Amino acid sequence: AFDEGQKYFLQYSPYTYYNEHCIIFNAEHIPMKINKATFKNLLNFTDILPHYFAGSNADLPIVGGSILSHDHYQGGHYTFAMEKAPVEKIYSMSGYGEVEIGRVKWPMSVVRLTSDNNEKLLDLADHILTSWRNYSDESVEILSHTGDEPHNTITPISRKRNGKYELDLVLRNNRTSAEHPLGIFHPHDEVHHIKKENIGLIEVMGLAVLPARLKEELNILKESLINKTSDISDNETVAKHSEWYKYILGKYSNISAENAEDILKSEVGLKFSEVLDHAGVFKRNEQGLAAFDKFINTL
Template sequence: MTVEKVCSWVESLVQQAGNVGMIASEDRVYCRNQLLKQLGLEDFLPDAAEKLEADIPHILEKIIEAAVEMGKIEPMLEEKEQLQASLMNIFVPQPSVVNHRFYEKYEKDPAEATDYFYQLSRHSNYIHTKRIAKNIHYQTSSAYGNLDITINLSKPEKDPKEIEKEKQRKKDTSYPACVLCMENEGYGGRIGHPARSNHRLIRVPLERERWYLQYSPYVYYNEHCILLSEEHRDMKIQAAAFRRLLAFVEKYPHYFMGSNADLPIVGGSILSHDHYQGGRYTFALAKAEEDFTFTLPKFPQVHASVVKWPMTALRLQAEDRQLLENASEHVRQIWMSYNDPAREIISHSGEVPHNTITPIARRRGETFEIDLVLRNNRTNEEHPAGIFHPHEEVHHIKKENIGLIEVMGLAVLPKRLETELKGVERYLLGETEAVEEIHRPWAEELKGRYGEINEAEKAAAAVKEETGKKFLQVLEHAGVFKRTEDGLQGLRLFIDALK
């Protein structure tokens, strides 16, 4: 690797940062010199023939490869990511400047403000656009609308050396306390904790508390954002959560905002830091129709309905935000202690709670709307992973928690399925040894249903469709009141308890 090549790529990176509006022409020499310093280069000897006409992630990747080859860093994922974030931090304004620009734009239009911040997060490579592009994504039709299916290929896997190094490292560092803490803003990273040098947060005051807005580094949908508390505290679904969610969508009516449930099994992957997730995307749940309406006598001005959805979702609507907050809390309080033993719904085991809610708030014109998805995390001998959790017969496709994103109709499926589903396709084409044992019963079932398939495209289409059906089954398993005559009877008994 020649110094001339690296200098040319540095210049290409500076040029591209200017092209996307990250820096002004007056900043170019300064940024170039900062990059050279980070890379340990004392001279600037660009080779014009090596100039790259490419986007920022591609140029950055070339520079990182060069840094490894020149011995500036070790060929480990975490060291590469730390250097990437540190290099891109040179182009990103300080938090005060980002927030000032954000709120200047907010005064004109909230959507203009989030557009600015989203593009900054993409251009700075904080959002890993190149890796996200690797994800497999398609839609599959169902009786409840089009469900989104995603196989997550964006998060790179660590090599054994990194895993061993992480094990050997003393676990005596607690700063930042977790990956969601606001102290991650600008943090350089360490073994076992991601680099965040190029990370910025928008200060979003909510209900007399300090909250912060950021985007997910591995966005699963358009403008996938995270709203996090300044205080490192456990997630809790209570009245204050409804107030914050509805206050946020009042300020940012073009975004929805929702929360994972706050209990293990039915909650998200991070329960130790109070946070919500939102974005600018219309999920199948938001499009789902009313199944039937009901009344809440204590809140006659609230329009209440059951949504036609495989999980049990109640939808409340009102123009008065506070009224909707109070109605939501009323439903939560009744559900928290609600028991229906005939349908395996038991609210507590001693002092341990099992019932909770996954809430999702949005605006429809002047109307506030909140979906309250009823959850229960009990286990039993038949279903040790969870009674209202994906059952064993679908674990070959999905056995992880069903969090907010899945609840709304987007399957985030594990990376292993990229190759495993190809094996099922080949099985349908006659290669009987191609399928993994975990999928063999399903593959045999599909072969019985579809017969012999001779075209690869048809086999791929069949597996895609059937994977979508499996995800629908996952959602049905997670529903506390099943969409059967018995389940409907149980749901009506709960609705009666709300009166």
């Protein structure tokens, strides 16, 4: 079922970030690469296990996964928030009448392709990837290359929905700048107290993989909220959260032992949404959405 007779193994992840979290990995030790064969493999995997999704991390540092040296995908039996996100705009493209093309209402920049014609869908996905690899729009800080170094790639996710193939193509760019040395389309400084690590496949789809340190830190914040502590900046462990903490303290007038944890969870969720906004190449504002449409119109 996989491209050019390649062999893949499947194992269940020891991390179990979500239900039936599995890793699909190449029998050969070859690097991660996003190309037409990747899309084909992901779609074919959903033929084998139609109730699973399958996705791949991108193939560039900063926006890629933790292991770029070995070709692998991730899958599982789980519905992520991104899957539930609706298509907010439909595009049409000549030659691809059998493929529904949509822009997904999501903090990151997602093109959703839907079709029961596997081949047409693959051709279009490959066309989008090839075009995106060389696409620049300086008005929104997207440059495809710095010299010979490529910046643009895609995080793809495939699933079956209502008997049709669905492929989400998440547009990524790993460029850095003096202002954002870790990445322009990467969590920015103001959210680093919650998350500064790379935004990989699982997070792209809306499930936050947060640093372990937050467990203790959020407990301290919870106790501080319950005790109405006005300033936490002298506590070394949580000083990084002090601005955020003051904001939460001011936002809610009814904090109690019963609701403090839920309030924090909700606020962490909002921060994570901000993280995804930072990682989106076309921002969710008028200029960003117009730039998204402009890219699609070049295809």
